[in-house]
Ligand SMILES: Nc1ncnc2c1ncn2[C@@H]1O[C@H](COP(=O)(O)OP(=O)(O)OP(=O)(O)O)[C@@H](O)[C@H]1O
């Protein structure tokens with residue numbers, strides 16, 4: 234019967250395609266017919282018809298474009314950066330401040346820094362830029378390091394700017410000896426005036442402390458270190474070129490300060506009262522750690538001059554800083570601190586479930602230049618969807634099940650059906666037994682039939698994926714108070730035409746799971762611009778929990794064979810429950826939640842099967 238299963242009455246699952254407008258699985262011919270009909274209708278209705286690209290329909294089998302994850306290092310900006318300073322010992326660093334959770338922008342920075350080193354046979358350091366005890370916390374170290382490893386990169390070393398605090402202090406004294414730094418006691422207002430006022434409209438002038446002799450500066454700097462100055466009363470400034478340079482980064486920047494709050498540093502505790510600034514510490518840490526290419530975003534272009542100035546002034550090893558364009562994704566949050574707030578307020582429950590390989594391909598797809606990349610979150614989702622489409626197996630999962638009793642199932646009861654895991658036969662298959670009671674999704678049944686509804690309703694029939702005959706609804710039972718359908722009875726349609734549409738189903742005895750389906754977290758494309766801040770823009774319906782969802786027994790096979798996707802570039806990635814990923818046909822892509830237990834499997838949706846058409 235296994236072969237006979239695919240008789241004339243139904244189409245094999247592998248041949249069916251998703252109609253994105255109705256969510257039904259239909260034959261290729263049927264889909265074509267529907268699309269032509271819709272195109273005609275649209276052409277008629279449209280005053281200004283915008284032609285759609287003919288292949289726009291998602292759900293069409295798409296070949297996974299094998300993205301060359303090294304493409305961004307082979308040509309363009311990053312290749313130019315290497316050629317400007319070719320090296321057989323490339324050393325880069327990814328230098329996050331440990332003040333929140335990483336986002337897609339950091340994923341780009343990680344891919345660039347770690348990828349650049351890997352591509353050139355070099356190494357990359359993960360450096361926690363922990364020079365501001367007021368803003369930083371130890372809890373983020375692990376979260377940040379995990380993300381780097383999850384993306385498949387191994388830091389050659391994990392360092393902390395604070396490891397170098399003594400070295401940096403000594404270099405500051407050295408700078409004073411070289412008469413290139415002075416201790417200044419001016420107020421912020423005064424310093425601003427020296428720099429030409431609020432808008433730089435006034436003539437700039439030198440600070441009165443700039444001419445202090447080295448001994449005085451040294452004594453004062455040591456007094457700063459020893460706590461003899463109150464916060465805000467003394468700052469070590471670099472003696473750059475406040476009069477001659479047009480670059481504000483050269484206007485005698487601060488090198489060391491006495492922070493207002495005496496927050497103990499989480500690593501050096503109360504050892505230091507003074508802390509180095511970014512402008513002082515970053516380039517020196519790069520130099521101390523023998524970084525060859527210091528890659529950062531374009532906001533730091535003007536800082537390149539002060540970076541080089543300080544290295545030169547101290548006559549130490551000089552790394553090369555170059556700047557690439559930031560990635561901004563609209564419709565999401567791109568700030569570590571804001572993500573921290575979201576997690577604290579309990580709004581952000583699930584970590585991103587997208588596979589790391591999809592993120593790497595996405596960064597590569599966008600490419601790296603010096604220009605800002607501004608995209609919509611939907612573009613990222615599309616990229617993830619494309620990646621998952623051909624790389625994870627397919628199963629049948631019913632979110633909101635209603636039982637359907639097939640009255641005349643007869644000898645088909647207990648029939649073993651072969652369910653392919655993928656369109657690609659090489660991926661394999663699993664078996665399920667057809668039962669007299671099966672479950673379909675509530676949304677696939679209507680109490681009244683309608684000419685545009687091709688799923689189940691009294692008197693009309695529908696195909697069940699991979700079942701030899703369609704079923705026709707005979708009657709249904711509803712709850713008297715709620716009107717909700719509680720059971721449907723149906724019969725097999727053993728003669729007659731192939732059904733117009735196919736729906737998913739699961740047999741009796743399927744695994745009960747909790748499925749969490751996510752929609753966009755924010756209502757607007759720019760949550761930060763909303764009155765009241767991004768927290769006011771949260772979509773209250775962004776999570777729907779189906780606690781009685783049913784998934785068929787193929788899930789066990791998918792779990793056994795995890796990780797999905799199986800990809801080369803993810804070889805270094807540790808595997809966990811979230812590597813159990815699959816496409817629930819007609820529903821969504823899912824990954825298993827790490828909090829799942831044997832008694833309570835939790836599934837989180839990764840991305841919908843298609844873009845939300847209503848959003849356009
Ligand atoms: N949106 C982005 N696109 C590309 N690179 C980014 C982006 N955001 C941060 N980076 C880079 O990641 C590295 C570490 O970032 P750092 O922790 O200092 O981030 P940040 O700019 O303070 O981020 P946030 O504002 O989210 O806290 C830096 O080199 C930074 O340039």
Ligand SMILES: NC(=O)CC[C@H](N)C(=O)O
Nearest residue numbers: 328329330362528529533
């Ligand atoms: N040069 C850089 O990459 C900057 C990193 C640094 N942590 C920052 O504050 O943004």
